[in-house]
Amino acid sequence: MFSPAAGTYTSAQTVILNTGTTPEGATLRFTTNGMDPTPLSPIYTNGIILPLGSGITQVKVRGFLDGWIPSSVVSATYNITGQVVFNNPVFAPAAGTYANAVHITVNTTIPADAIIRYTTDGSEPTESSPATEGGITLSAMNTAYTVKVKAFKPDWISSATQTAVYVLTGQAEIASPTFDPAPGIYQQAQSVSISNSLIPTNATIRYTLDGSNPTASSPVYSAPIPIPLDSDITIRARAFAENWTPSEVYVGHYTVTGQVVFDIDPVFSPSPGIYATAQVVNVSQPYPADATIHYTLDGSEPTQEDPILTRSINLSDLDTAYTIKVKAFKSDWIASDTQIANYQITGQVSFGGTIFTPEAGAYQTAQDVEISATVYPLGSQIRYSLNGEDPTEESDLYEPGMLFNVPVNTPEFSLKIRAFNADWSPSEVLTGIYSVTGTVQLAESLFSPAPGTFTLAQTVSLSAPILPTDAVLRYTTDGSDPTEKSPAYTAPIMIPLHTDLLILKVRGFSENWISSEVITGSYIVTGTLSDPLFSLESGTYGNSGDYENGLSIELSGDPDVIGLNIYYSTDGSDPTEDSILYTEPITVPEMAQNFTIRAKAIKKDWISSGISEETYSYLMLPLNVRTVTYEGYVRVLWGSPTTRSLDGFNVYRKASNESDFRKLNDELVPVSQTIGSDHYYDDYEIANNMSYQYYVKAVYNGMESVESTITGAEYQSSELDVTENSRAYPNPAENSTTLQIRLSRNDNVQITVSIFDFAGKKVRTLTGANLNTNLVEIIWDLKNDSGTKVGRGTYFARIQASDSAKRSEKVIKISVK
Numbered sequence: 001m002f003s004p005a006a007g008t009y010t011s012a013q014t015v016i017l018n019t020g021t022t023p024e025g026a027t028l029r030f031t032t033n034g035m036d037p038t039p040l041s042p043i044y045t046n047g048i049i050l051p052l053g054s055g056i057t058q059v060k061v062r063g064f065l066d067g068w069i070p071s072s073v074v075s076a077t078y079n080i081t082g083q084v085v086f087n088n089p090v091f092a093p094a095a096g097t098y099a100n101a102v103h104i105t106v107n108t109t110i111p112a113d114a115i116i117r118y119t120t121d122g123s124e125p126t127e128s129s130p131a132t133e134g135g136i137t138l139s140a141m142n143t144a145y146t147v148k149v150k151a152f153k154p155d156w157i158s159s160a161t162q163t164a165v166y167v168l169t170g171q172a173e174i175a176s177p178t179f180d181p182a183p184g185i186y187q188q189a190q191s192v193s194i195s196n197s198l199i200p201t202n203a204t205i206r207y208t209l210d211g212s213n214p215t216a217s218s219p220v221y222s223a224p225i226p227i228p229l230d231s232d233i234t235i236r237a238r239a240f241a242e243n244w245t246p247s248e249v250y251v252g253h254y255t256v257t258g259q260v261v262f263d264i265d266p267v268f269s270p271s272p273g274i275y276a277t278a279q280v281v282n283v284s285q286p287y288p289a290d291a292t293i294h295y296t297l298d299g300s301e302p303t304q305e306d307p308i309l310t311r312s313i314n315l316s317d318l319d320t321a322y323t324i325k326v327k328a329f330k331s332d333w334i335a336s337d338t339q340i341a342n343y344q345i346t347g348q349v350s351f352g353g354t355i356f357t358p359e360a361g362a363y364q365t366a367q368d369v370e371i372s373a374t375v376y377p378l379g380s381q382i383r384y385s386l387n388g389e390d391p392t393e394e395s396d397l398y399e400p401g402m403l404f405n406v407p408v409n410t411p412e413f414s415l416k417i418r419a420f421n422a423d424w425s426p427s428e429v430l431t432g433i434y435s436v437t438g439t440v441q442l443a444e445s446l447f448s449p450a451p452g453t454f455t456l457a458q459t460v461s462l463s464a465p466i467l468p469t470d471a472v473l474r475y476t477t478d479g480s481d482p483t484e485k486s487p488a489y490t491a492p493i494m495i496p497l498h499t500d501l502l503i504l505k506v507r508g509f510s511e512n513w514i515s516s517e518v519i520t521g522s523y524i525v526t527g528t529l530s531d532p533l534f535s536l537e538s539g540t541y542g543n544s545g546d547y548e549n550g551l552s553i554e555l556s557g558d559p560d561v562i563g564l565n566i567y568y569s570t571d572g573s574d575p576t577e578d579s580i581l582y583t584e585p586i587t588v589p590e591m592a593q594n595f596t597i598r599a600k601a602i603k604k605d606w607i608s609s610g611i612s613e614e615t616y617s618y619l620m621l622p623l624n625v626r627t628v629t630y631e632g633y634v635r636v637l638w639g640s641p642t643t644r645s646l647d648g649f650n651v652y653r654k655a656s657n658e659s660d661f662r663k664l665n666d667e668l669v670p671v672s673q674t675i676g677s678d679h680y681y682d683d684y685e686i687a688n689n690m691s692y693q694y695y696v697k698a699v700y701n702g703m704e705s706v707e708s709t710i711t712g713a714e715y716q717s718s719e720l721d722v723t724e725n726s727r728a729y730p731n732p733a734e735n736s737t738t739l740q741i742r743l744s745r746n747d748n749v750q751i752t753v754s755i756f757d758f759a760g761k762k763v764r765t766l767t768g769a770n771l772n773t774n775l776v777e778i779i780w781d782l783k784n785d786s787g788t789k790v791g792r793g794t795y796f797a798r799i800q801a802s803d804s805a806k807r808s809e810k811v812i813k814i815s816v817k
Contacts, residue, residue: 006076014047026065037062052082083157095164099245101139114153122146141170172239172247173199183252190227203241214238259334272341276425278316286328299323318347348425360432362512369404380421391418440508440516441466451521459492471510482507497527529601529609530558542621542706552585564603575600619705622696627713632774656691684775722810732815
């Protein structure tokens, strides 16, 4: 059937079918997608082409002929492969020269599952050569590699061989010894040469002198490098060659020294000379800075065995002459010249013995003070001051036997002394402070504000004491006299609102002083009265529940304020002390509307409250509210408590499937709409098998009362009927008449009205809207279906009401004028 036969091929194939069929003339149809051929499959006309790389294809063939059963399906499976090819680029990194080991990644093939095998010696890869899985690593330096790769896959033609040449060089070198002379310390200028024995021989030497590593842009070494005197130089050298890794960095450190010198003037600080105090002598830094300074204080020549100067030289012994010698040493350097400085340290004048007689302190009697101290050295002069400033050589000179008088009521008497002598530091300043006291004196106007009665919270400040000014004010607020343990006044004293009486007592205290007399101030702080509170909020109330026997309003004031009075008015005026004094609950009159009570709290020495105001209405409620269920509607009945100022009523309803009550009537139910002594309202907008709740509100002069008691009703009607109380009005009619149709229920009821004349001829057909109410009104304009008004006479309206369960009829007679 198939030529060539089913199988695997590495080249494109054209499959020829044997077209001989029984019976002759049948049509061969074929598929290559694995599906069985149908009458809609392609018709075989010549060879079926299977292109290179098309993979596995199942060719299915079937013969079709009109009026014959199709043949069985004949199939053959072909696998068409081809030659494996590489995706580009084949090698990564690309072929070339490298200074380091290289890891080569070989790209994928088409098909992707071919196995790639390689050689690195230039030979042709075979199926037994290593696979490239994980890549190819070339690591031998100074080696040229010829890498060849080839991809293999069963039933496929192997790929073309791909070739890449890689050359690995290495790292350049400078032969040892690298530097001549060898790195080290020298006392003469040097000229340093760098070895020219290199690998590779064409490498270039580059160098730096700044501590950085040489790069390919650093200076090229071409001649010896000079190292001058008194220098410290580090030579860094490196060999570079194209396609080679730069050599390691070769380092040579050279130091050429000289003589240490003290090149900063002055060498000694402070300068040599005579000083009255101990001195700390600093020595300037030599060159080079890391030279070590040795010194002596006895005039001998410093050696490296003498003390090392690390910070400074402390000349602390008084009455002493010092000869300082310093010399700087440094390894491989010539020691500096010796530096010499002479210092004479005298000292500070000092006091001895008892300084003042009597000793400094606090006294209650006048004192005569004498300076009784001795001084060293002899011949020093004592100078004094009485103004608090430190004595100087220009201050008054103290003569032996002088007395300083300190009188009574002297808070502070300060006597300062200091001794002076040529070439000596003045003594320290000694101070004697004397205090001769008395009675603490307070300010005449101690309190601010002055004691009294206030309506606002107060902050009482106390004036500072007169004498002494640093006396401590202590106070009490409980009526007791202040003691030294009472609170000290540090900040204004707060007196809050509602303070009936606060007695503030103050006394001044100071160490070694007689306490002041007690000063008393009495303060009363009232405040602003709170607005009166009403027992009920503004609103409309009715004669039910808590208010069945009347509406009474209670007033209350601030419970923390005793003795306040509440005055009120009901005429709209502002309450004053001349208004009505509240003593008992206020009665709101029956049938009162917008009855306003205005109240105000008043108390002597207090700021009166603001005016509180509430407005009340007390209206009578409809009585004995109840319901009666009729065929087609629910009747709500109630009694009227009064007819005074009564405008009418509003009726509210809530069905069992509703959450809120809603008003049923668009206009007030008239007071005149009664049955006997009861008012009523007929609710036709009802549904079968539904429960309802109702309440009624009376309206007086446009104001609704609160709701009445709630009554309930459940409407049930099993039959659809046009009830007997359906009618037409007006009847007789002159211009139009309204057919008022009352239903026993209305669940999707359709209403049709046919008008017949006396002879039984239909003159008009009317339909009613499908409303959710049992009371339906349809207007007939007394015209026939042609729009012409009918003549005078008797007509009959046949009402047909129907729903999905039943149909009901009724005929109403109408007279037309």
